[in-house]
Amino acid sequence: MPSLALQSPIGTHDSISYVGHSLLRALAELGHDPGLFPALGTPFDALQPVHLRALARGRQQRLRGPHRVDRLLVWNGYTQAPRILARSREAIVYWDSDTLSDNAARVLRRYDRVWGVSRFVAETIGRSGVASDVLSHGVWPDELHEWSPPPAGPVTFLHLGQVCYRKGTDLLLRAFQAAFAYTQADVKLVIKCWPSHAELAYRWIAEFALGDRRIEVDSQAVPRDQLGAYFQHAHAVVLPSRCEAFGLVGLEALAYGRCLIATDFSGPRDYLADDCIRVPAHAVVPAELYPGSAAECAVADLADALREVAADPDAAVRLGRAARERVLRDWTWLARLRRAGLGGGTDLKAAQRQVTCG
CATH class of the missing domain: 3.40.50 (Rossmann fold)
Known part of the structure; x- marks a missing residue:
């Protein structure tokens, strides 16, 4: 050979x-x-x-x-x-x-x-x-937990990775505020980020989401092989990135059998399908740290996607389970x-x- x-x-x-x-x-x-x-x-x-x-x-x-x-x-x-x-x-x-x-x-x-x-x-x-x-x-199937439904409690959204403009963290916080501010909706948003990003996360929560206490920041350093617990506790993972070369977090969310809400642009388009909630790219914007352009979704469209999951979390669970079968076969x-x-x-x-x- x-x-x-x-x-x-x-x-x-x-x-x-x-x-x-x-x-x-x-x-x-x-x-x-x-x-x-x-x-x-x-x-x-x-x-x-x-x-x-x-x-x-x-x-x-x-x-x-x-x-x-x-x-x-x-x-x-x-x-x-x-x-x-x-x-x-x-x-x-x-x-x-x-x-x-x-x-x-x-x-x-x-x-x-x-x-x-x-x-x-x-x-x-x-x-x-x-x-x-x-x-x-x-993905590696042997690195994944067995599928299980999210635990009882609030409908939980997970944003995992960097807190930054490129990842669209600001868009997600604005959409969460637009979807659930001044409501009693039993929802939660978990921002799982690096320790160095915690300060920005708290500042943006205050700026874009009115300091909503249903938003949690988890910035503890966690080995990669322990991140599965965060996926398992979520009803949906949100990837509102303005640009992703690939977007491995999104693929891993699907492999764990979690509903994925993602901007229908750049790298994730390769693995997004009807078992995902695709949010259309709305506007061309400057890229971050790279020449050229990226694209962002509209806050209103992202808010609609969050409301869709909150209104029928069981449907989101079914989407995620179907996506898991597809990803473990093809990805x-x-x-x-x-x-x-x-x-x-x-x-x-x-x-x-x-x-x-x-």
Whole structure:
């Protein structure tokens, strides 16, 4: 089989490193025996056995001739140069606006192949004159809890991740105020964010939601493998982002069987379906920290979506459960890599299924 290596931040703490971990694990389970070349600055204190095996494989690959591997996949490729020679150097890219910067385009032209993490990113790259295919993110079924309905109590909405303009946190707070202010609706909004974002969250709650006490901020540092409890306690997860390269939180919400309310724009459009509540993009707005534009939903439309869930939470639960079945069928990491042609010569999971069925 042609040799393959991954250059990437690695780990499970932040989202970029978690994607690197998932790519490496998927390549290994698909039979590639990949080498690993960690991105510069990667901490080694949380490396797992799959990382250590791949590091050893990478050391072996360094000892080969001028082209040490056949294919080198570089995750977050527009920010770093390939660290070893390879016959095919391939960048995997996320980008949070509709316009690629000139510098990023120059970097990507040095690669033999470019992958966007969604159709939105691939199209953005393509407009810069660089051809791009799609290599999507996915989920790991063995990292998910068994499905269960939300516990009794208020109808709970969850906003998980950064508190910022790009994530549309301000839009959600304004919509929550528009939907439920001056009512006795038994609802709750949980803002699960990083500790560094708590101050902004409280300030925006006061500014956009009149300090509504039904809004809770949870800023404690929680390992990624414990975030499932937040999904399980929610009736709906809200992703009102102005732009997402992919939007992994939204896909994970569906994998946990939770109703997803999301802006119908950018990366999430790849996995949104009729088992989601799609809020139309209403206006073109400047992107945050990137050149070009993004898009935002109307506060009134987002408020309507919140009211819909609050009025019939059982229907939201049914939507989420249907979405879980779809995502676990079509949106696992192994399924997405196979779809991109990275199934490998010895697909270990497929072989295990054949043995089990036989």
